[in-house]
Amino acid sequence: MGIAERKIRQKEEFRASILEAAWLQVLTDGWQSLSIRKIADAIEYSIPVIYNHFENKEAILMEFTKEGFQKLGLALQEVKEQHQRPAAQLEAIANAYWDFAFENTEYYQLMFGLGIPACEQARQIPEVKEMTSVMISTIKTAIAESGNPDADGYLKYHTYLSILHGLVSIQMIQKDAKSDLSKRMILQDAISGFIITLTSK
Amino acid sequence: MGIAERKIRQKEEFRASILEAAWLQVLTDGWQSLSIRKIADAIEYSIPVIYNHFENKEAILMEFTKEGFQKLGLALQEVKEQHQRPAAQLEAIANAYWDFAFENTEYYQLMFGLGIPACEQARQIPEVKEMTSVMISTIKTAIAESGNPDADGYLKYHTYLSILHGLVSIQMIQKDAKSDLSKRMILQDAISGFIITLTSK
């Protein structure tokens, strides 16, 4: 009864070809341009066959999200093993994380829900500058009054904003995971850590 | 010649009514559900009139993005003025930033390009756990071997991941703004700061 096996194998190949065509599209024009019709066109089948293998478009994107986390996990594990001291490991992991994100922007955007069209030109908005200036000025005076007056204000500002944004957007994705209080503790922890490294040398 | 003035005023009112209807829709069902047709329906006009006031849909969303940054900027400025010491100001700003984000999630998502559909259920993916376990285990051993063995590993993990994700996604938005080297310096700065507060008391 190898006939059933072959069917399963064919089905698996079909599924893989869908993902392959979809990923090619994502790599070419970004995940926003992915459409069922384009996939169907690429694999030279009619549209509804795709729904025999994936419940909907979201399921296809979810597949890549999983793949992304898997790849990232492996990459982090790998660099970790190349170091002994935990501090060195954490540094290596951070660098690997960074590299993964920018060498696989499509993966990363899917994994963390990035990529609203309106944000593409967001950096040119004057309101952004006005907001950031509040932060920058505060950080600069903090540095000036600290025991480490030759720290780079802009660098520290980016660090500060990144910590804030990272905290917020991570918590925003995993909505119900934590209590408001424990979320606030994470914020407190990160910010107090930042302030310490900012004001002391 | 008050007639020209009135026209300008009417045009401004029209524009405002479009934004009002659009924002109501965003608040009700999220920015992903916003459509030109729904706006036209809400203001009881035909579809193309909207294009007399906004170049396209993106321009409408951009308007809210600007509004968001303006509101955030004002909120930060306000809390800053309530404190004297820069360190206290930075803490207050961080809290205000946090509050703004979660009291105005629609604004925040627009401002930072968050909200891909596939990410809603992303926390249940097993691959995520496997990736995070690499980080968590490293941090826990770092804590154990440090002079501060009673630190909360999960809390520090969240801080670590948030810093990384914040750095990445901020840099991803403002693509060309900085050189790769200066970006890497920001990463280095943030991570070394984190490690210091992690391993030392």
Added chain:
DNA sequence: TACTTTTGTTAACACTGTTAATTAAACTAT
């Protein structure tokens, strides 16, 4: 060969953003 199950296609539904052509309204000048 006849029957059943699986597989694939056609065609449509209900949406989306955007725009050209056309009509209705408002204003200007005679």
Added chain:
DNA sequence: ATAGTTTAATTAACAGTGTTAACAAAAGTA
């Protein structure tokens, strides 16, 4: 007040999107 001009708004369509019901074709089974 009427004729001409400019502005405003509408209808209708184009080109897409995800999704699905109804039907036809192929494959496997008796």
